[in-house]
Amino acid sequence: MLDAVLLTPWSEIAGSPGFFLEVLIGGLLTGVMYALLALGFVLIFKASGVFNFAQGAMVLFAALTFVGLMEKGLAMPLALLATAAVMVGLAVVIERAVLRPLVGQPPIALFMATIGITFFLDGFGLTLWGSEVKRLDIGIPTEPLILGGVFVNGFDVVAAAVCGLLVLVLALFFRYTAIGRALRAVADDPTAAMSVGIPLTTIWVIVWSVAGLVGLVAGIVWGAKLGVQFTLSLIALKALPVLILGGLTSIPGAILGGLIIGAGENVFEVFWIDLHGGASQDWFAYVLATLVLLVRPQGLFGEKIIERV
């Protein structure tokens, strides 16, 4: 038993560094895709202090709409634009119908409201587009690439590149633009933000739109990988341990959290197989998150909250 935990895996890693590298890179590429899922949560939490339970449903809804429009015969770029417009429209509707009436309510009320949005979106999307599993082919090659003698999945490389680019653009957007500043201001103190002329409702629409667009990209990437189906809504659950690891308020944290979990679960699955007997990806991330919670409740990169009692 101790052998299987402490000895054998390390000797295997040392014995075949090339194979280890493949496993590690495969994990990191998946990790970037986890980071993208987590990012949607971070955006909304940063700007409004609301944990948006509906992010997974938004991923599913975006992917369903995108595939549905393509099946209706729309060309891919057109379908992409149309779905993006739908996600922005959704943000406007959510702000009007859900957020605005709940202004000034405690965060838990808003959280409950996002659970409501989840059920609505799941049901509405499946009713509109059907519940059978849809194949999404966006023309990314799936054959393996050989980079420097290491086999990697070509699809994962392209997907990770797209996600990485999106994350970079968002990080720049929120750090350096007036809208990004306004957003951080609203998150910090809504009253003060309004007094310097930041329109709260507009900011909310922008944030939910961006979260919707991030959801769209995540939906396309994950949908192309797993097929577009109801489980896409659940894949967003994988973002929770990522968020716990990275902290709810940190964009770099979400990225690093994703990478750590992606790489960690892949390496653990392959090299510690004697210990757990397989399928450890289903639980590894959650156990890791629990351990992090015990030591650093604010996550690795989150803001430490000190309350005076």
Add this chain to the structure above:
Amino acid sequence: MDGDAGLAPPAVDAPSGCTRPLGETLLAVAAVTLRFGGVRALSNVGFDVKRGEIRAIIGPNGAGKSSMLNVVNGFYRPQAGRITFKGRTFARMRPHLAARAGIARTFQNIALFKGMSTLDNVMTGRMLKMRSTWLEQMVYAGRARREEIAHRRVCEEIIDFLELQAVRHTPVGKLAYGLQKRVELARALAMEPELLLLDEPMAGMSAEEKADMCRFVVDVNAEFRTTVLLIEHDMGVVMDLCDRVVVLDHGELLADGPPAAVKADPDVVAAYLGVRAD
């Protein structure tokens, strides 16, 4: 009323009484009524603010002073009444519209961006004046760069003016209370407002801090010609600082006029001392 109503006048050339000639009407509040459920916070209140003056709203606790400011800059929506600012009547004032029209404010319970530095807080006051697009800002090119530098210069001037140089890069959450109030004023000034609303700018301050704040308010008014509407409890400060005073009590307008006249008004005395003078 706290105990230092007899505070010595600050060492500045404060305008005394209403000897200054007043400009045209900048803000007119007409017949404003505000209710929260069954509670009447303001009933049928009306007054005006002239360009260039320092105007005070005073009154006992719960008189509706803060509510009045919140109505003026759109945080509260009154059930009846009109706000006219610069000749334009707003059916419904909203905070961002007020800011755009040239109204800046500070808060009774400081509302600052606690995680940001003093400079960044002041820079948020320039937000409405940014003209470059977000694409330009993202790559920090062309117009965005020039703009950032220009706005930064204005903010540095305001920081110098309010003597905040030493805490320029300190996160404001770490600053002492009196300094936080000053940062709030700096942020409001960065908006280059035509009307400055100050909600108890000197509450909870030491005598020295109060004197500093008085000096700043007078200087702002004199140097930038900024009109000021402030709420204050300290009668000494009000008498020294203000051109005209509005007195509210239980949401109703009790008196309106120059400080000396208001101070002598029997209704005002009664409201403050809790006795009827009839």
